[in-house]
Amino acid sequence: QKEVEQNSGPLSVPEGAIASLNCTYSDRGSQSFFWYRQYSGKSPELIMFIYSNGDKEDGRFTAQLNKASQYVSLLIRDSQPSDSATYLCAVNAGGTSYGKLTFGQGTILTVHP
């Protein structure tokens, strides 16, 4: 089993729709969870992080965490063509592993006009 696994893509949604990206992780002791966005040919950039169970909202983005189910998701509301990118889920085990992120394989999102 992969340490961090994301829903297989690519994912295609129409402009204005909600895009839902999912991620599961295997290490039950994981402490913090991140979503990075990577445009084609570019480097990853952090867009959201979440530590506690529940929802965290930032503009059009909502991160959801369920530690009991070892599940993290990212919702993008009112999707725009500029949101088209690969979304990487990353997990930090915490403790002495601070700063060490384990990434999933990424989900390619395409938002079509």
Added chain:
Amino acid sequence: EAGVAQSPRYKIIEKRQSVAFWCNPISGHATLYWYQQILGQGPKLLIQFQNNGVVDDSQLPKDRFSAERLKGVDSTLKIQPAKLEDSAVYLCASSLGGRALIGELFFGEGSRLTVL
């Protein structure tokens, strides 16, 4: 604020040759990372430095890869000899001390290696 600088951006070599990548982190960032990203996969951590000390190199193939961070600033990643499976983008990232706790890594543009 200048970002993470990497060079070269692209490199093509033949298998068994050697290659070196250079990284200059954001000024003041104590933590530096080298990640390997193979096409279609997420980044995989190769090595993490805190200042000039190694924090984690458990996934670094030490028989062919080496990295150093002299004086706690710039870093170099070397591959010798290269194999076909080393074809990837090598991403350098840095973080500002405690902010590493929230996983806010700043990535450079990457160095794309093609091994023929």
